[in-house]
Every structure is written in structure tokens, then in C-alpha cells.
Amino acid sequence: MNPSTILADTSTAAPGSVLPDTSAADRAAKRARVLDILAAAGRDSVLLTSQSAVSWYLDGSRVGISLAGDPIAAVLVTAGGDHVATFNNEAERLAAEELPADVTLHEVPWHGSLTDVSAWFGAGVAPAAEAELADALRLARRSLLPGELHRYEALCRDAAEALTEVLTHVTPRTTERDIAASLAGHLVAAGADPLVLLANGASRVAFRHPLPTDAVLGRRAMAVVCARRDGMIANVTRWVRFDGGTPAELDAEARITAVEADIFDATVPGATVAEVLAEIRAAYDRHGFGPDQWRLHHQGGPAGYAGRDPRATDAVTDTVVLNQPFTWNPSGPGVKIEDTVLLEAGGIRPLSLDPHWPATTVNGILRPQTLQL
Incomplete structure (x- = not known):
């Protein structure tokens, strides 16, 4: 694990945290759905970047600052685990208040790119872009847990x-x-x-x-x-x-x-x-x-x-x-x-x-x- 990678700590989540008692079970179900999508598409990973997909997969985490802006986090889903990339000025709040306990958090410079996976994760994966699997991901979130x-x-x-x-x-x-x-x-x-x-x-x-x-x-x-x-x-x-x-x-x-x-x-x-x-x-x-x-x-x-x-x-x-x-x-x-x-x-x-x-x-x-x- 490189110095810019930390584990999300939800043990001190602030009052009003979006993590319900059912979070672990819901998260496992969502991860299983996405892994099934990857298997059907013959891909080893996917990078989620839209507000809809990221907030769904992270079980309601607040990943927006500007209502008109893009999410300040991206999620890399792999067979080995889930990885969240965010900017260095957002990481502390996300780790303390927003993220599920089962993800690994990677910091990117505030002027960097969330979609440059090789820069913050390494060369071990070649993720599908969310757009490639958009229809399947939309269907995966149809039925509420x-x-x-x-x-x-x-x-x-x-x-x-x-x-x-x-x-x-x-x-x-x-x-x-x-x-x-x-x-x-x-x-x-x-x-x-x-x-x-x-x-x-x-x-x-x-x-x-x-x-x-x-x-x-x-x-x-x-x-x-x-x-x-x-x-x-x-x-x-x-x-x-x-x-x-x-x-x-x-x-x-x-x-x-x-x-x-x-x-x-x-x-x-x-x-x-x-x-x-x-x-x-x-x-x-x-x-x-x-x-x-x-x-x-x-x-x-x-x-x-x-x-x-x-x-x-x-x-x-x-x-x-x-x-x-x-x-x-x-x-x-x-x-x-x-x-x-x-x-x-x-x-x-x-x-x-x-x-x-x-x-x-x-x-x-x-x-x-x-x-x-």
C-alpha cells in the first residue's frame, strides 16, 4: 500500500452518518451484482464515476460538493476489493463520515485526475469505463434493498x-x-x-x-x-x-x-x-x-x-x-x-x-x- 492509500475508518462516523444497520448486507448484495456484470462482460474491473452509480454502490455516501458538479470520488470495483479515489482535500471527511468500512481509500492531488487509475492504483487493472456497462448497472440498481x-x-x-x-x-x-x-x-x-x-x-x-x-x-x-x-x-x-x-x-x-x-x-x-x-x-x-x-x-x-x-x-x-x-x-x-x-x-x-x-x-x-x- 503506497503512502497515499488509507483505509476508511467509520468507527468515528459523525451523528447523522448515512451508514444504516443494513449497510453491510446491502453493500454485499450490490458488490455481487456488479461482479456478475463484470463476469458477463468478460472484464476484470469497472470504474464508477457518475453520481448515480457511485452513491448507489457506496450505499448513499455523499460524494458531491457542488450540486452542479461531478462527484469528488470514483470507485474501482475489482474481484479483490473496492477502491475509492478522492482528492486530498476531501479524503479526511470521506473517511470519517461517509465511506463504508470495507473500501480502500486512495488520495489524489486536488489538481489530479480521478480517472487516471494507473496513477493512484497502479498498472494491475484495465477497468471498463462506467459508460461501457451503463445499461447493466442501471438495471442492477432497479430493485431497492x-x-x-x-x-x-x-x-x-x-x-x-x-x-x-x-x-x-x-x-x-x-x-x-x-x-x-x-x-x-x-x-x-x-x-x-x-x-x-x-x-x-x-x-x-x-x-x-x-x-x-x-x-x-x-x-x-x-x-x-x-x-x-x-x-x-x-x-x-x-x-x-x-x-x-x-x-x-x-x-x-x-x-x-x-x-x-x-x-x-x-x-x-x-x-x-x-x-x-x-x-x-x-x-x-x-x-x-x-x-x-x-x-x-x-x-x-x-x-x-x-x-x-x-x-x-x-x-x-x-x-x-x-x-x-x-x-x-x-x-x-x-x-x-x-x-x-x-x-x-x-x-x-x-x-x-x-x-x-x-x-x-x-x-x-x-x-x-x-x-x-
Whole structure:
């Protein structure tokens, strides 16, 4: 072992460390999955470099500094063990607070390269780049393990509760930026990164990705949260209004919920993501939105360690499996519904519900309604 190589020490992990009791078992399962991928590809190792793959493989370790930047760590998976490379100004924190106990940590100069494996590991391996095995790695993280699911459920609840806390206190004079600022504060206080914060008032309700402005909410509003913690991302949308709603709005809300119910019915083990997307197209037409509504906004897809992992298109032939999370987000003019859910043996179970938010049961599944203030 060279002087720049140290063993991660988690014995003094700080309070709030992301290492759950199930970490060892989950880590072993993930390592076995990756070794199977390597064997099938005829490779001896792989270098994981993306936020999704690194945080998944390290069981939720925080490997980002800038939300807009690349991870500050890379993982070399070999038959002989797991090796994490990070910059010298990051190594002490990672070793003390973030890394599983079963990895070897290598320091790279802050001006060096994480992907130059020969410089920090040696010439003993010729790893596959993550991109070469990206599809197989994505499939390997589809089904959540016990520790992952426990953390994800907690994150989704926290995201939903943040929306409840903020939106129950808004008024027609609240601005969109006020909502975003309050949501950011609640999420950061819960230990989550606010990756996406959207808000629109009545004057901007036509925009489906409404970055917040100084506009006031007026008579109705939408807020969207995409929050990351332990490497996983919860996606939630909520609506609020200050009157009874117009007949057209109430009708559209009921119809978009019916579209979502059809999507949930189509999200079954063995179906492909492309097949679910085909059902989404049919559902829009069936419920009065027309055959082309799906073209006006993406429809969501599998969730977990990416906002969508991947976003649903006709080219995605990944099959649906049990214990896989999804965030479908059907939308129409002035309406949208979105929660992070889990496919279990008994069907779809929403993860991002807050019992304090108004809800109704649709096809046996509790779904959020517009909050009327």
C-alpha cells in the first residue's frame, strides 16, 4: 500500500452518518451484482464515476460538493476489493463520515485526475469505463434493498411534509420565490439537497417547468420538489388554491388522476418502460386530453438514484421489477400529478404522502388532492 492509500475508518462516523444497520448486507448484495456484470462482460474491473452509480454502490455516501458538479470520488470495483479515489482535500471527511468500512481509500492531488487509475492504483487493472456497462448497472440498481428502501421512504416523507408545511401557510400575495425559499430551507434542515424547486402562480400556470419568479400566486399555484439525500431523489408535486376552482379545473384534475391510475395499473412486473409509455399515450386520449398530450412534457419513469432512471421513452426496454421506485408525472393544461411510489407485490404504494395533506382513494391507492385554503 503506497503512502497515499488509507483505509476508511467509520468507527468515528459523525451523528447523522448515512451508514444504516443494513449497510453491510446491502453493500454485499450490490458488490455481487456488479461482479456478475463484470463476469458477463468478460472484464476484470469497472470504474464508477457518475453520481448515480457511485452513491448507489457506496450505499448513499455523499460524494458531491457542488450540486452542479461531478462527484469528488470514483470507485474501482475489482474481484479483490473496492477502491475509492478522492482528492486530498476531501479524503479526511470521506473517511470519517461517509465511506463504508470495507473500501480502500486512495488520495489524489486536488489538481489530479480521478480517472487516471494507473496513477493512484497502479498498472494491475484495465477497468471498463462506467459508460461501457451503463445499461447493466442501471438495471442492477432497479430493485431497492432493505436499507435503501428505509432511507428512501424517510426522504419521500420529508419532501412531502416540507410541501405541506410551506403550502399551508401561503396566501394569494405570496410570491413564487417565497415558496422556493421556504422549501429550500425545510429540505436543507432535513439533510436533503434541493435539486429542483419549481413554483407557479395563476399567471404562469401554463408552464410545466416553472422556475420561480417574483410573481404572486393569485388564486391557485403549483409547487414541485426534487430532493436528494443518501444519493436517492424524491420527486413530488402539489397544488393549492384559494377558491373553489372552476368547473373546468375540477374536471381536468379528476381526469389527470384517472390517467395516473391507468399508468399505475400498467406498471407491473415484466412490463417494459416503453410499454408503460404506450399505455400513458392511450390513457391521455381515453380521458379526454387527446392523443398528443404526452408530447408536451416528459412522463417520468423509474426513480431512485437519478431524477428518472431513465426517463421513459419508446427506446427504453428495461423491464419493471418488484421493489422498484417510480415517479410518473402525467400533466395537462393547468394540471399535473406526481408522487414517488414503489411497486410491491400488492401493487403500487405511494412513498411521498403526508397524512396532513388532503387525499382521496383512487383504485385503492391514496392520491393527493388540491389543497383549498
